[in-house]
Amino acid sequence: MNQKIEKLLKLAALEFGVFLAQMAVFFLVAVFLSHFLESRELLNAYTEAKLGNHLLAEFWFTLLGVVVMLGLLSLIAGIAHTNALGRLSSEVLQEVPRTIYFFGSTAAGTASAWAVHEWAYGTSSAAIEALRAAAIFASGAFVAGFILKALLSSTKSGDRHA
Numbered sequence: 001m002n003q004k005i006e007k008l009l010k011l012a013a014l015e016f017g018v019f020l021a022q023m024a025v026f027f028l029v030a031v032f033l034s035h036f037l038e039s040r041e042l043l044n045a046y047t048e049a050k051l052g053n054h055l056l057a058e059f060w061f062t063l064l065g066v067v068v069m070l071g072l073l074s075l076i077a078g079i080a081h082t083n084a085l086g087r088l089s090s091e092v093l094q095e096v097p098r099t100i101y102f103f104g105s106t107a108a109g110t111a112s113a114w115a116v117h118e119w120a121y122g123t124s125s126a127a128i129e130a131l132r133a134a135a136i137f138a139s140g141a142f143v144a145g146f147i148l149k150a151l152l153s154s155t156k157s158g159d160r161h162a
Contacts, residue, residue, distance in 0.1 A: 008150060015149055019101045019142050026050070026109025037117040050110045059103045066096055097149035104141015108134045 030050075034043035070089050077085035115130035 011150060011153060012146060015097070015101075015146050016142065018098070019105055019138070019145070022101055022105035023109040023112070023138065026106050027113050028109075030110055030113030034113070034117070037113065037120065040117070040121065043114065043117055047110055047114055050106055055103070055107065062099060062103075063096070066092065066099070094152055097145040097152070100141050100145035100148065104137050104145070108138035108141070111137060 030043060030046050031037055033046050070092060073085050073089040111130050111134035115127045115134060118127035118130055
């Protein structure tokens with residue numbers, strides 16, 4: 001197998017494991033806070049806190065904050081003529097894919113907990129809709145985060161061709 005493809009597959013496996021672990025954490029928090037999914041009211045409150053109208057805005061403002069921070073670090077590095085801040089900028093940029101995973105896994109884990117609750121106490125159609133939402137959040141966030149991670153990793157390691 002081509003060494004680049006093998007490296008990419010190993011990275012994909014690692015990143016997918018990280019994403020699933022984050023998703024499981026949010027699923028478990030929902031389980032614990034809702035008394036093991038028995039309290040619809042507590043689960044509703046947690047779901048609203050995690051998936052309310054602010055989630056998308058918080059995601060975009062987080063990315064904007066990262067861009068502003070990277071710009072400030074680059075500006076200071078240019079004025080101070082130091083490579084240390086350039087390395088710091090690079091490390092901050094490397095965290096953006098995990099930030100994408102964080103928001104996606106929050107939504108997917110919470111929606112998955114809601115799906116299990118609906119399956120046990122509600123209707124199967126509501127459970128299927130919640131699982132569908134979880135799958136959309138999970139796949140979208142993972143694919144976007146992984147593509148960015150792969151691009152940043154190839155740039156950082158010098159594998160990218162000009």
